[in-house]
Amino acid sequence: MTAAFRIAPEGEDAAPVVPIGADPPQGACKLNGLVTSSAEKIRRCRQTATLLPDIAATLAMQKADQPGRLFDISEFTDDDKQLITQTLGTGEVAGTALLPSGVLAHIQEAVTAGVWRIRFKDPNGILLSDYIEVASIPMAVRQACAALPAAISYGPAPSGTMNVMPLLTEIGDRIGRYRRGDPAHVITLSLFPMSPQDMNFLQVALRPGPVQLTSRGYRTCRVVAAGTRNVWSVQFYNRMDAIILDALEIVDIPSFALAAEEDFRDSAAHLRHIEEAYFR
Structure with a gap:
């Protein structure tokens, strides 16, 4: 089973993850017409x-x-x-x-x-x-994003989870301390050994958010808001549309999308x- 929120080796199959399950747009930028x-x-x-x-x-x-x-x-x-x-x-x-x-x-x-x-x-x-x-x-x-709740809400972890609760505690702590203009706090999810139950519970706790953006530069970057303010899923794809970098960012807007x-x-x-x- 392919775990979500992780770094995948170049060329390996990887499944899109939360919060919103839309396929990343394809194709290159169109020039002035x-x-x-x-x-x-x-x-x-x-x-x-x-x-x-x-x-x-x-x-x-x-x-x-x-x-x-x-x-x-x-x-x-x-x-x-x-x-x-x-x-x-x-x-x-x-x-x-x-x-x-x-x-x-x-x-x-x-x-x-x-x-x-x-x-x-x-x-x-x-x-x-x-x-x-x-x-x-x-x-x-x-x-x-301003209409989103300022804190994560979730119940007790189900049987089979290992590390999702410490991860959610870290996310909640960073949300509480974040002030607009602060640098992003990046959580690379591959650093957290996660069971399928962990991943499922993390997805339920974060919930889908109202914003999804895709940046197509040297590599495709998909930036998606979670259902809690200042929490974003940031995923980089290779040319085969497989995820090669999967992270959470605690920030008002990820820098990849900003002019x-x-x-x-x-x-x-x-x-x-x-x-x-x-x-x-």
């Missing part, structure tokens, strides 16, 4: 032409620890929305965040890091609003270059 758009279409999409310098100016001033800024494109024309999609491209980080209201935020980072496309849909899948956001992580992610300060400045320069090349 403006070259496929006609000059006439670019000329008539004036909403996009106006939006780009505003996004670039926001990126030039944005700080990693500050709230982001939203740009509502819900009422933009279909041509403008299509051109914005082509202009921003598809970056490394994508996922979903389920808000307490039941609204699901679909999140896609642009090729320009720190710029996000956020589509909010109701429980029936109907699009409610469409935004571009400049932030280290979309506001919807923090809102979804850094220098990303904002680089992205501002990139968007200004696009604006000058295509929209002037």
